[in-house]
Amino acid sequence: MLNKIPRLTNDTIDSFKNMDFVDIANIIIAKFIGKIISQEKLQQIVNNALNFEIAIENIVNNDYICYLDRGPTCSFKDFGARTLARIMEHFLEVDDKNITILTATSGDTGGAVAQAFYKMYRIKVVVLFPKNEVSNLQRKQMTTLGENITAIGIKGKFDDCQKLVKSAFGDKELNHINLSSANSINFGRLIPQTLYYFWGYSRIVDKKNEKVIFSVPSGNFGNLTGGLIAKKMGLPIKRFISAVNENNEFPKFLKTGVYTKVDPSINCISNAMNVGHPSNLARIFDLYGGKIDEKGVIHKIPNMEELRNEVVSYSISDGATKDAIVNFYNKYKKIIEPHGAVGWAALQLYRDSYPKNNDIKSLTFETANPSKFPEEIIKLIDIVPKMPYSLKVIQDKSEFPNPKEIINYTDFKEYLLEDFQD
């Protein structure tokens, strides 16, 4: 799929500066699926899916922040999940089919997917989450919905949830349930994640073909993959900064050409980025002519020179992340949350290392809302971050109980079979 990425002309990209987000989004998504969906339908999907603000602020000199935290679950995952949900729903209508989405989450994905598919009755969603490792708010984003959404808390880690999901996908006796995934390597989730690169670019450049630097807080590398696709489509990007927390497998790989996953992954305060072996790495290798398998074994080394030219990566410790939150507030009187802070801190390292590029504009993504991390923010800068309405209403809702205690795969399979008997 990735070997036929469509190109946009420089003129088309230049014309984006006079368009609003939805029009840009329509043009880009149509490049991928325009042959199999009407323009009118696509417009309706994009209008419904991406109906929230994407603010961009100039922070200092040539450095901007793009806020991807204004969707219903206040994480950038709303872009991919909401667009994917509506595209899937459309094609299921056309084919008169029903499916079940199984997904495992470490926190943010589950909420975004659950909210995105809520009340789409051709699609059942079962989300597995590690019950002792998600925040109250993250859990409530999944457990307060009901209807076609079932969230099941598992005693264990994210990896245990993922194993259950993988076993179900490989189980022939569940074929009749039409299982599908909505995980971050899904192409339908990656395409919407190119949109805000084009949008952000179009809002900050002055000249045609001007190059921009993007700093991308990275965990499973879906966001970065979206950016790399945008670049291959023709967006003039000087460099990507892949900003990771203490899970530093990717910057180490870029430096040495040797890949070693971080196992078990390290718990950092930017918890949506605690990934020791990103599943989108396979996509990135693919984009640069390499091949890596699920276990992290490299079968073909990608073009390292090209990759290093396009992407730099920095690992930011929790200490440095906290410093970034404090400094950002002291300097600019604005609150940045841990994931965005990793991106901002990495940008500072880049600026220090490449002063000759100081006249090139940069855009750092803020990927979550600060109010999702109140304890940390209060501890660091003594301010209670304001909670957006979409999170406030969830806080007060009551939760649906676990439908079944699931200890092992047999329990999970039993649950799926019982639930789909009719």
Ligand SMILES: *Cc1c(COP(=O)(O)O)cnc(C)c1O
């Ligand atoms: C998922 C997530 C990330 C990491 O994005 P990837 O696409 O997995 O690299 C960063 N920040 C937040 C808030 C997230 O939810």
